Each structure stands twice: as C-alpha cells, then as structure tokens.
Amino acid sequence: MSLSKINLVVIGHKDHGKSTLIGRLLYDSDAIPEQKLQEVEAELKKAGDAGFRFAFLLDTLEEERRGGLTIDIMHTPFKTKKHLYTIIDCPGHREFIKKMLTGASQADAAVLVVSAKEGIEDQTRQHAFLVKTLGINQLVVAINKMDQVGYQQGVFLKTCRSLDEILAPMGFKDIAKVPISAFNGDNVFTESKNMKWHNGSTLVDTLDSMVKPLESLSDKPLRGCVQDIYKQEDNAIVVCKIETGMLETGKTVCFSPSGKTGVIKAIEAFGTRLKKAKPGDSVGLVLEEAQDIPRGEVVSYPESRAKRARTFTANIILFSDVEMRNGDVCVVRCGTAERKCRVEAILTEIDPVKLTIRATSPRVLMGGGVGEAKFLPLEPLCIERHSDFPPLGRFVIEGKKGPVGTGIVLNVEQDEVPCAEAA
Amino acid sequence: MSVSDPVGTYLEELEKKSIAIIREAKAQFKNPAALWSTGKDSTAIIWLCRKAFFGKVPFPVIHIDTGCKFPEIYEFRDRLAKEWGLNLMVAKNEEAMKTGVSPQRDRFECCTLLKTQALKNLLEKEKYDALILAIRRDEHGIRAKERYYSPRDEDFKWNYEDQPAEMWDLYVKPSEDFTHMRVHPILHWTELNVWQYVKREGLPVNPLYFAKNGKRYRSLGCQPCTVPISSNAQTIDEIVKELETSKIPERAGRAQDKEKAYMMQKLRSLGYM
Numbered sequence: 001m002s003l004s005k006i007n008l009v010v011i012g013h014k015d016h017g018k019s020t021l022i023g024r025l026l027y028d029s030d031a032i033p034e035q036k037l038q039e040v041e042a043e044l045k046k047a048g049d050a051g052f053r054f055a056f057l058l059d060t061l062e063e064e065r066r067g068g069l070t071i072d073i074m075h076t077p078f079k080t081k082k083h084l085y086t087i088i089d090c091p092g093h094r095e096f097i098k099k100m101l102t103g104a105s106q107a108d109a110a111v112l113v114v115s116a117k118e119g120i121e122d123q124t125r126q127h128a129f130l131v132k133t134l135g136i137n138q139l140v141v142a143i144n145k146m147d148q149v150g151y152q153q154g155v156f157l158k159t160c161r162s163l164d165e166i167l168a169p170m171g172f173k174d175i176a177k178v179p180i181s182a183f184n185g186d187n188v189f190t191e192s193k194n195m196k197w198h199n200g201s202t203l204v205d206t207l208d209s210m211v212k213p214l215e216s217l218s219d220k221p222l223r224g225c226v227q228d229i230y231k232q233e234d235n236a237i238v239v240c241k242i243e244t245g246m247l248e249t250g251k252t253v254c255f256s257p258s259g260k261t262g263v264i265k266a267i268e269a270f271g272t273r274l275k276k277a278k279p280g281d282s283v284g285l286v287l288e289e290a291q292d293i294p295r296g297e298v299v300s301y302p303e304s305r306a307k308r309a310r311t312f313t314a315n316i317i318l319f320s321d322v323e324m325r326n327g328d329v330c331v332v333r334c335g336t337a338e339r340k341c342r343v344e345a346i347l348t349e350i351d352p353v354k355l356t357i358r359a360t361s362p363r364v365l366m367g368g369g370v371g372e373a374k375f376l377p378l379e380p381l382c383i384e385r386h387s388d389f390p391p392l393g394r395f396v397i398e399g400k401k402g403p404v405g406t407g408i409v410l411n412v413e414q415d416e417v418p419c420a421e422a423a
Numbered sequence: 424m425s426v427s428d429p430v431g432t433y434l435e436e437l438e439k440k441s442i443a444i445i446r447e448a449k450a451q452f453k454n455p456a457a458l459w460s461t462g463k464d465s466t467a468i469i470w471l472c473r474k475a476f477f478g479k480v481p482f483p484v485i486h487i488d489t490g491c492k493f494p495e496i497y498e499f500r501d502r503l504a505k506e507w508g509l510n511l512m513v514a515k516n517e518e519a520m521k522t523g524v525s526p527q528r529d530r531f532e533c534c535t536l537l538k539t540q541a542l543k544n545l546l547e548k549e550k551y552d553a554l555i556l557a558i559r560r561d562e563h564g565i566r567a568k569e570r571y572y573s574p575r576d577e578d579f580k581w582n583y584e585d586q587p588a589e590m591w592d593l594y595v596k597p598s599e600d601f602t603h604m605r606v607h608p609i610l611h612w613t614e615l616n617v618w619q620y621v622k623r624e625g626l627p628v629n630p631l632y633f634a635k636n637g638k639r640y641r642s643l644g645c646q647p648c649t650v651p652i653s654s655n656a657q658t659i660d661e662i663v664k665e666l667e668t669s670k671i672p673e674r675a676g677r678a679q680d681k682e683k684a685y686m687m688q689k690l691r692s693l694g695y696m
Binding site for chain 1: 428436439440442443446447449450473474475476477478516530560561563564565567572574582583584586587588591593595596598600611613668670671672675685688
C-alpha cells in the first residue's frame with residue numbers, strides 16, 4: 001500500500017512542548033531504536049536527571065539538551081496508517097525565527113502547540129501568522145500540558161476561544177483542536193482516559209483525517225526554470241526544472257524574459273528519452289535549433305507564456321538585523337533567476353507578534369518585520385502570483401551570507417511586450 | 424505505475440530532487456567536487472552525478488584515505504573509478520600518519536587529523552568551493568540538523584547555531600564569507616531508500632556489506648574503528664528485508680559516534696563529515 005507523504009511543521013511558543021510532543025509521537029509509535037533510548041537514558045542519568053525526557057530524542061545538540069531548548073530544526077519521519085509524515089521540529093525562541101521559517105517553507109501543514117497552562121504567548125501568534133503568510137493553509141492545534149491544569153474541559157474551551165480570536169482573522173477557520181498531554185501521552189497516539197469529555201479523537205487521528213497532500217501542480221500551465229546549459233560536441237542540452245504543468249516533446253516553447261522560442265526535439269534523461277516531464281523533474285531539453293538559453297529563464301508554452309513583470313507586490317518577512325527602505329535596491333531570487341529590484345513603496349507594516357497594523361506607508365520595514373511592499377524589477381524578471389504558480393510566486397532577498405528576507409507574491413503587473421512571436 | 428510500484432515512484436521522487444540539487448551546485452559553484460568513501464551512499468551520489476550530467480561526472484571525486492581502510496575499499500575504488508571514468512583525487516594526511524596518530528592514542532584526534540585535516544589540506548590546495556557529500560538525516564541526530572546547502576567558514580567550522588535560512592529550494596548562494604559549501608543531495612533519503620535505489624539501479628556494491636560467517640558491515644569506515652553487525656544478509660534483497668525490521672541504528676558499528684556523548688557534534692563542528 002502506498003502512503004501519501006506529508007511534511008508537517010510543529011510550531012508554537014518556547015517551552016510549550018513541541019519537542020516533547022514529537023518525542024512522544026515517535027516513542028509511542030515505536031519509531032525509536034532501542035539503542036537510541038539507552039543513549040538518551042544514559043545521558044540523562046549522567047546529568048542526574050531521574051525522569052525520561054522525550055525532548056532529548058529531538059534535541060541532539062549538547063547545548064539543546066543542557067539548555068532545555070531547541071536551537072535548530074530537525075526532520076524526523078513518522079508513519080501512521082494513512083500518511084508518511086516528516087515532522088519538522090522548530091525552535092520556539094524568538095531569536096530563531098529564520099530557522100522556524102526554513103522549517104515551515106518545507107511544510108504542507110502545521111501543528112500549533114499551545115500550553116493550556118501558559119495560554120497564548122508571543123510566538124503562538126507570531127508562528128501562526130508567519131506560516132499563514134508563507135502560504136500554509138492546513139493547521140491543527142494541540143492544546144498541551146492538560147495534565148498541569150487538572151485535565152479540565154473549562155481550561156481547554158477557554159484556550160480554544162482565545163485561539164479562535166487570533167486565528168480566524170488570519171484566515172484559519174474551523175481549525176481542529178485536540179487536548180493533549182505530550183508528557184503523559186494523553187490523546188497523542190492513544191485516547192486519554194483522563195479527558196472523557198473530549199470526542200475521543202487523538203492528535204494522530206485528527207492529523208490523518210484533516211491533513212491532505214498538496215494539490216498536484218501538473219494541471220496548471222507549464223512553467224520550468226532553466227538551471228544550466230550543457231554544451232556538448234554536437235548539441236546543447238538546456239537543463240530545466242519543471243515547476244508546474246507538463247512539458248512535451250514536439251511542442252513549441254517560449255523562454256522568458258529573453259523571448260526566445262524553440263521546438264522541443266527531445267527531453268533527455270541519462271540513457272533514455274522522455275516524452276513528457278512533470279513538476280519536480282529536472283530534465284535536459286534539446287531544441288530543434290540549438291540556442292544559448294541562460295540560467296534564470298522560464299520556459300512556458302506560447303499560449304500561456306510567462307510574462308515579464310513591470311512591478312509586483314508581495315508580503316515580505318524580514319529576518320532580524322536588516323531593514324528595508326523605500327528606494328532600496330535588492331537582489332531577488334525567484335526560481336533560478338536573480339534580479340535587481342527596487343523597493344518602490346512599503347505599503348504596510350504589521351506587528352507579527354501583536355498582530356496589529358503598525359503603520360501604513362511606513363517607508364521603512366524594520367528587521368523581523370512583516371509587511372506588504374511594491375517592487376520594480378530593474379532587470380527583466382518573470383515572477384508570478386503565488387496563488388497561480390506557487391513555485392514562481394515566492395522568493396528570497398539576498399544578503400551577504402544568505403537570505404535576509406523572503407516574500408510571497410500577491411500581485412503582478414505584467415509587461416504587455418510579448419515574447420518573440422511564436423513559430 | 425504509481426499504483427503498481429509505490430516504492431519505485433517514491434524512489435523517483437527522491438532521485439529527482441537529488442539530481443536537481445546536484446545540477447544547482449554545478450551551476451552555482453565554480454569549482455565543486457564530490458566526496459566518495461566507496462560506501463553505498465556516496466556511490467549512489469556518484470551515480471546520481473553521472474545521471475545529472477549524462478554519463479560523465481564533470482568534477483573531481485575525492486577519496487579520503489586514512490591509510491587504514493579495508494583492502495576491499497581500495498579495490499572497489501580503483502575498479503569503479505576506471506569503469507565510470509572518474510577524476511579521482513586522494514586526500515591523505517601523510518604528515519600526521521608519520522607521527523603515529525591512532526585511535527588507540529586518541530580517537531578524536533585521529534578522526535580530526537586523518538579525515539578532516541586531510542580534506543582541509545586538499546581543499547586549500549585545489550580551491551574547491553563546494554563539496555558534494557552523502558550524509559543523510561536519518562544517520563545521526565546531528566546530521567538531522569543539516570541543510571541541503573551548508574556553508575563552512577575559513578576554519579572549516581559548521582556554525583550550527585546560526586545557519587542561514589534555506590527557503591524552499593532557493594539554496595544559499597556562494598559568498599566570500601564562506602570558504603566552501605557542503606552540498607547534501609541525499610539528505611532526505613533513508614538507509615532503506617539507498618538500498619532500494621542500489622537495487623533498482625543495479626549499482627555496484629562493496630562486498631563488505633554482505634554477510635560472511637554471520638557478520639556484515641552496515642556502515643564502512645576505517646578498519647580499527649568499524650565493527651560488523653550480526654547478520655545473514657548476503658544479497659541486496661536480504662539487506663532490504665533486514666532493514667525493514669531492524670531496530671539497531673545504522674552507525675552502531677562506528678566507534679566515533681558513541682565513544683563520548685556529543686563526540687559526533689564536536690567532530691562535525693570542526694568540519695568532519
């Protein structure tokens with residue numbers, strides 16, 4: 001039987017029990033090798049710790065275990081009857097937002113962990129808001145530490161109500177919430193005897209029934225990103241990663257923004273030729289007439305071709321330490337393209353922790369801030385609305401040592417100058 | 424196809440992602456190289472490189488030779504290098520070997536000098552700006568913290584507390600602030616996936632992996648620090664079957680992983696693989 005694959009990011013405020021929850025899931029589902037358990041037990045004993053700590057299964061760095069906090073993300077597979085999950089554990093500390101975003105960018109769905117004891121805190125709001133901004137629409141809430149509030153239904157309901165007040169305005173509606181104790185295992189993998197008032201659905205059941213694999217991108221118009229060109233003695237192979245739609249041999253394609261066109265003579269893989277290529281495939285294109293197609297071009301069909309963007313607006317998440325001002329020139333990386341763009345206007349700034357609008361037309365977006373901004377590409381760029389073509393509707397803003405921010409495209413004003421007329 | 428062969432479809436997904444990553448590395452870096460231990464994982468990587476570049480690996484393939492590898496490793500290495508037309512480079516810290524570094528004296532020092540330092544010396548000489556490596560998340564807790572692209576500074580250090588963001592498949596770019604980038608194309612594979620792939624592609628396998636007299640090697644390292652596990656698996660199918668039920672960690676036979684708590688973390692932060 002084939003299980004569908006789901007990437008699940010676990011988010012929430014520090015100390016609300018994210019790593020403990022994942023440790024518990026792995027432990028109860030019998031996914032931990034015996035030797036690993038022994039290693040953890042030995043390490044705990046040495047530290048003079050009596051009880052078993054599930055978080056130790058995830059937090060493998062010395063600093064993480066000693067400090068009792070997660071510093072970096074961790075991917076762990078976990079299987080249920082329905083799905084093969086990869087769980088991404090993220091640090092909850094406010095200083096580690098870019099790590100949390102790294103984890104979230106790989107996810108199809110999110111689990112928000114909220115402590116019933118502490119209630120909603122800063123990173124509860126911030127993490128939920130950021131994953132939504134990144135385009136994650138599937139969310140399940142685990143109300144943790146129910147053992148510490150006497151398993152009371154009243155506390156659970158109260159936490160749920162306050163959560164709805166912040167989640168609904170973000171666009172998370174009718175979100176499933178499960179009362180759990182990760183520490184004791186209540187309602188995580190097995191149904192709790194301590195919370196008879198709950199409908200009986202465990203966190204794992206809820207995930208299996210609510211979370212779905214992302215819709216296929218193959219029904220959309222064709223978009224592919226040119227990675228490289230390999231020149232051989234007698235031909236040139238344009239290496240291209242298909243992002244949406246289907247590429248087929250014999251068809252005419254357009255390369256944007258250069259406007260070059262060509263007919264696909266063959267789709268090459270090592271030792272074989274393909275008739276078609278689908279999203280995710282990285283394939284070699286041989287054109288009827290060899291052309292020099294540089295990295296960063298976007299391949300599409302003439303009838304639904306990728307157009308140059310005159311301007312585009314996007315939701316921006318800045319990592320810490322940087323700020324963005326009106327008029328700044330930055331390098332935007334989208335697909336395989338890297339293009340200089342000017343910040344035309346910062347339209348709004350939202351406080352990602354308080355979830356309030358800090359300013360409209362603020363001129364400056366501060367480090368760690370979230371806001372909407374309008375960009376003007378200074379070099380030809382094809383970029384799409386995230387809702388139309390997710391892989392071409394997201395980008396990073398380059399810094400000296402890696403990205404300093406990321407964006408999700410809301411709108412594109414396209415240039416009407418056409419590609420070279422299709423053959 | 425997906426209905427009749429779920430494993431095949433899954434392996435195809437893994438493979439495509441790896442090939443895309445390898446092609447990105449070639450496009451972004453001026454002077455990349457791949458690391459090859461002759462083990463199953465890095466042999467799979469070399470094979471993926473051949474696929475990515477239509478048969479010919481366009482960059483050097485580095486073997487770190489500590490002088491105390493199993494004879495089977497050298498035989499396998501030389502045979503395959505010839506067969507696949509690889510540009511083989513051997514990294515060896517002869518100076519340290521002369522001073523009598525050994526695991527008996529100090530295992531941490533031995534791994535650091537004979538492996539990490541040997542690689543560092545070659546890197547400085549050849550000025551490689553990216554190293555393609557076959558580590559996987561499921562091998563070790565520390566490796567599960569890795570990114571597909573992982574920059575190293577001039578001291579070779581892995582700054583795991585402050586890794587750059589890796590959003591979607593927009594991997595970190597080369598920068599003057601990094602001496603080289605570690606590229607991990609099979610980070611998302613599991614040990615079982617590698618064997619399934621070896622079988623599917625009909626890849627050559629180092630004979631040490633197959634059981635002899637009730638023992639086989641599950642992970643290949645240096646002779647003094649690698650012990651075999653109890654096993655009767657004599658074919659790839661039997662290995663796959665064994666892994667589907669085994670609860671013993673893959674690197675159980677590798678001494679450097681468990682000598683002291685956090686030794687792997689310390690080795691890796693200094694540039695170990």
